[in-house]
Amino acid sequence: MTAVEEAVSKPAVAKPRTMVLAATFAVAAVVVALFSLSLGTTKLPLDEVLRTLLGAGDSGTQLIVLELRLPRVATGLLVGIAFAVSGALLQTLSRNPLASPDIVGVNSGASAAAVTVIVLAGSGGGNLSGAAAKVGLPLAAVLGGLLATLTVGLLSIQRGVVDASRVVLIGVGVAAAANSLVAWLLVVGDVTDAGRAAAWLAGSLNARTWSDAIPVGLAVLILLPVAMMFNRDLSALVLGDDVAASLGVRVSRARLLLLIVATVLAAMATAGAGPIAFVALVAPQIAQRLARVDRPPLLTTAMLGALFVTLADLVARNGLQVLRVGPYELPVGVVTAAAGAPYLLQLIGRQQKGR
Template sequence: MTVAEQTRPGGRWTRTGVTPTDRAVTIGRYTVRFDRRATLVTAILLALVVVLVAVSLMVGEYQVGPGALWDVLTGTPQRRLDRFFVMDRRLPRALVAVGVGGGLAAAGAIFQRLYNNPLASPDIIGFTSGASFGAVFVLLVLGGSLTFGAIGAAVGALTTFAIIGVLTVLGGLRGTRLVLVGIALGALATSATSYVLSQAYLPSAAVANTWLIGSLSGRGWGHVAAVAIGIALVTPVIVLSNRAFHALDLGDTVAMTLGVRSGRARMALMLAATILVGLSVAAAGPISFIALAAPHLARGITRTPGAGILPAACVGALLLGVSDLVAEHAFPAPVPVGVITVSIGGVFLIWLLVREGLRHRV
């Protein structure tokens, strides 16, 4: 049975069985259930992602027309500049935007379902802050390059995961208390980052500060490869944990009855989400609010409170891709994409808090 989620006026998430629009496809011994509307919306979102990438390849100070773009992508460019701007400058940046946006959104969807809290996202519960501190520590204290800074970001995210995992096992933390612990860890990591920045050599601190805003400028094929490898490693874990994911939606007691080891399943999914966060921060810096907003928007447009990870990832890819286009072309001079996502995300967070407050009053 497929598990779907519904939100009642109190703002908490409850679970039901098969939704009215569920359909099943049998392949051999396996039966796969899917929601027709969610599947259609996901297909449309994927098509929009492709369109967004194509637009990103054509617009800019050097214009590339649809015909010239097709020639470049098919390996028959008419002009060298067309190939340079498309393949060397714009395509890597567009792919990193799609990969990072999708990775952050997928991580946010996992955290929100595991924590059973609509405000749970890596940039709120400390994982992004931990990754940022890891990168800044490597860059400014150890004097490492941006490549080693990326490794530091991944280590910082995994360290945060380890601390929360230990606290979960020892203290039995769940739900809201676990979110509050994550917020406290994020505050400590942010404070430590600020201290390191205040003590660093000014030019180096300026470089690190720019990175901390979140930017896709100068991204190349090395960044694309890192994000792609990370997504390829994490995707099988998420797919194989799908049954456990649905069982956990019903609660730990029911999950154990169904033969799912809830603690192990939660840790596996949290580790997968943490890897996505670490790689995303390593590739583009701490992009804020994509992980928070995208799952909510995916649930809204699919009209499925339990919308899957793929719709959320598509929405996240679109959000970051559009934000990057705005950051690059809507101002007299390009600005870091993190400025755009923070501005949009701040408004979204206020709206979300107000909405939750009104629901609790009903």
């Protein structure tokens, strides 16, 4: 076995470690989810929550657990998986740890399209309300994310190939343009619709229902296995396109398909809970460092993303009450941003030192 082939097979050697980490994060996410079902304005014992999940419990507890809290927790778990896997794919394809959907413009494009639907389908939409309402947030978010990705890809082409070093810089510009469109829509839209859009833009799991969780769940159920089918191709792409091609990888086909997978996952997650910041950036990098491999392992990253969002939502819902500041809830995006922003600064500093 050559050195290159050994490098490509390294994830297989590290598989026991990555699987243990994935299982650990999955168990931790389930535990946090149970506490999230238990804690809130009405506190419930864990054993009562478990009985309710198994079909027992009185009608009041069933209402709280099954209809109010469980859809929110399920949406958080699924959104965390979708964002984290999307970030892992983008970072691997671009070979840049700063490449995540919330930085390279995917989330901003999805947000702009979704806010357009929220505003045009509201009371201020006039004759466009009916058409906008039929599009729906998930489809609009996917189309907006794909458009942003296509724009970044086309503008990053240099000498016939996408220059990975330009993706982040151009993505920041595309994100700024999409955010400007969002700001304009919030100004011209009806006050009520603008308020709804602003709350959604903060990244929130408040009042999530099964209609929010199911589309994200379907995207994860279909696209996560597709992404994992390309594990070997991803390991080869880390080494460069020429090396990957010499190992039999159809580089253009693999890049295009995986880029679509990453975009759709990020867009569906954005439609389900808003553009929750830094999950897609932080989860892949932490998973990669803990697993000690040359790229973010997909399954481990997915479970860490689920844990990250669920834990952040638990803090967002109950943190201010614990601190006796007030009964108010924070958007989950505020908590993830507070946790992720210092890591982003550290990551940028590390890259600057490496130059």
